[in-house]
Structures are given as structure tokens and as C-alpha cells.
Amino acid sequence: MVLPLSPAQSTLRAPHLPHLAHLGRGTRCGPGCDLAHGLGRLDPRRRTGRPSGPRAHAWPGLLLTATAVAVALLVAGRWPTLDAATVAVGLGVVVANLGLVRPALRHGTHVAAHTFLRAAVVLLGSKLALGQLLALGWRGLVVVLATVTVTFVGTRLLGRALGLPPARALLVATGFSVCGASAVAAMRDVAGADEDDTAVAVALVTLCGSLAIVLLPALRVPLHLDPYAFGSWVGASVHDVGQTVATASRVPGALDAAVVVKLTRVVLLAPLVAGTAVVRRRRARRGPVLAGAQEDGGRRPALVPGFVLGFVAAALVRSTGLVPPAALAVVARAQGLLLLAALFGVGTTITLGTLRRAGGRALLLGLGSWVLVAGVAYAGVRLVG
Secondary structure, rough: OOOOOOOHHHHHHHHHHHHHHHOOOOOOOOOOOOHHHHHHHHHHHHHOOOOOOOOOOOOOHHHHHHHHHHHHHHHHHHOOOOOOHHHHHHHHHHHHHOOOOOOOOOHHHHHHHHHHHHHHHHHHHHOHHHHHHHHHHHHHHHHHHHHHHHHHHHHHHHHHHHOOOOHHHHHHHHHHHHHHHHHHHHHHHHHOHHHHHHHHHHHHHHHHHHHHHHHHHHHOOOOOOOOOHHHHHHHOOOOHHHHHHHHHOOOOOOOHHHHHHHHHHHOOHHHHHHHHHHHHHHHHOOHHHOOOOOOOOOOOOOOOHHHHHHHHHHHHHOOOOOOOOEEEEHHHHHHHHHHHHHHHHHHHOOOOHHHHHHHHHHHHHHHHHHHHHHHHHHHHHHOOO
16 A cells, blocks of 8 residues: 655655656756755755845855955955955855855855845946947957857857856856856856856856966967067956956056957957847747756746846946046946955855866866967967057
8 A cells, every 4th residue: 555645755755756857967956955856946045055044144244255355355465476356266165165154154155146246247347438449449359259259159069069067158158258257147147057057167267367367478478479469368368357457467568458458358248148148038939958948947038137237337337438537446446346255255155066066077168268268369369460
């Protein structure tokens, strides 16, 4: 005689039911997932790692985040070869893997990793002016467009060949082709990515961008690049804005070209996110399998996330020339601090378990994308002059 299952037993046995077969291979539980086979994904709070208790407060985690930002700035100031963004991510990784991120801290670190990162993307627009595109000239625009396009498409194809989840490959492609962690944040909602996807993508762009600070200046002479050409190469190939500045600053006369080229790449963030969302929406009408959607039930992604529209609005305001330089300096400083706080928050999600789940294929994707963006950018700079 077979007795009927209780509701609790049914819940525990649910992964074996046919209608939940899509939660099998490829499903990854986020932090706090306590059920087998990825049922934690059914709870969006478990998916993102956001504390679900009504008494969760953000201030303890934010206090830890502020302390980490101060330490990152002090370390970077003491050792200029260390980028503050790299130090912030590293501190988050160390704290997480030492088990120091207690439940009382998780709400605050989550706010830093998500809310602060989106705010940093919005304020990043204040660094852009449409006049910079004109100053670059059509040849420079061709180099930037070619680099972003080839890197974005090539990285996604490489991710598919390596058998990585489409959302993870999409985030890595966006981060390497445009502007690092800020681009990852802008594409996350459109990609339908989870906490692990975001953590792995940010870890890869941070790692490769940090290596670029050391390696690219050493390659300038062997590659026969004058300071202007080197700055253009750095701007077209290094991921984060801060990493670009740190790399170009090591070669006198390269910084101005690097910043102009880099910010021109950043301009492409909004159209890239919007274009990807349109493609995914069209494919979603044919079914989530064709769309490459991951356990999202065929939900159509937003055309453009709201904070990306804020990024565009900030760029348009900057382009009017009405904002005083002093105010722009304050906004730029705030953007840098928010980004450091966000990177520390993301770092607290990068655990050894996350890296083990990512495996060597994700590292191969990051290294391959880095070689691709550097190679295409170098070819463009040499051909265009």
C-alpha cells in the first residue's frame, strides 16, 4: 500500500516530477539555496542572495563596505601599481572565503553589489560628452566599433563552443567588449543571469583588467607603439575606466587618447544592451529554448533597464555643457566611490564554491576574450594609425 505524500515530502520530492525537469542540469542555486536540484531558483530572494527576513538591516553591511572602500583607497594610494578596483574586489573575496560575511551583513553587501553598482552606471554617463565622438574622428570610431563588435560576438561564440551557460557568456562578452563591471551590471537583467553568473563575469574582467595594468605598458616598445597609439590601444582594449586610466598613466603622453577612446566605447553600452534585449524579445516569442533563456519561464527581458536610461540621460546632460566643472568633479568622485563599494559587494559573492562551479572553461573564456579584444584593438590602431 502506497501512502500519499505529505506537502513537505512532496516539496522535497518535487525535483523528480516531470513538470520540473527543466530545473535539472544547468540550474545553479544562488546563495541560501537549501533544496536540491535548483529549487531555490523558484524564490527570487534566494536567487539573488538577498536576505528575506523582515528585520534585515542594511547598515551593518554598508559599514563594512565603507571600511573596505577606505582600505582599498589607502592601499592603492600607498602602492600605485595596485588598482583600487582590484583591491576592493579582492577584499570582498577574502572576507567571503574567511566566513566573515555573517547574515547580519548580507543585506548591506547586497545593496552595495546591486543598487550601488546601478547608481555607478548612471553616474558613469556624466563622464561622456557627444563632442568626444567628433574629436575621435571617423577612423577612431571604426576602430572602436570593430573592437566592440568582434569582441562581443566572438566571446559569445567562444562561450558556446566551451559549453558555458548563455547568460554567463553574454555577461563576459559585454564586460570585456565595453566597460567591465558596469557593463556586466547593465546587461544582467536582460541576460536573465543569476548571482554566480555576475560574480564570475566581474571576477574575470577584474582579473584581466588588473593584469593589463602591468602587462600592456611592458608591451608598448616591442609592439612599436608611440604614446598616442599606445593610449588608443589601451582605451580600445582595457575593460574598466579606472583600469584604463591606471594603465595609460604609466606611459607619459598616453592618457588623453586612452580616455577619449575608452569613453567612446562606453557610449556603446546603451545601444548594445537595447539591441540585445530586442533580439531576446523576438526569440522569446518562439519559446525560451530558442531564446537561450535560463529558467525564466520565457519571461521577456526589459527593452532597456531603467538605470541604463539614467546613464543615457546623464550623458545628454553632460553634453549640454551646462554642468559646471566643479560639479562634474564631485559626480566623478561619487561614481568612483560607488563603483568601489559595488565591487566589494560583488567580491563577497565570489567564493571558492562559485569558482569551482565556474570551472576552467570560464577562465578560458575570459582569457580568450581578453586576447581577442587586445588583438583586434591593436590591429585597428596599427591599420588606422
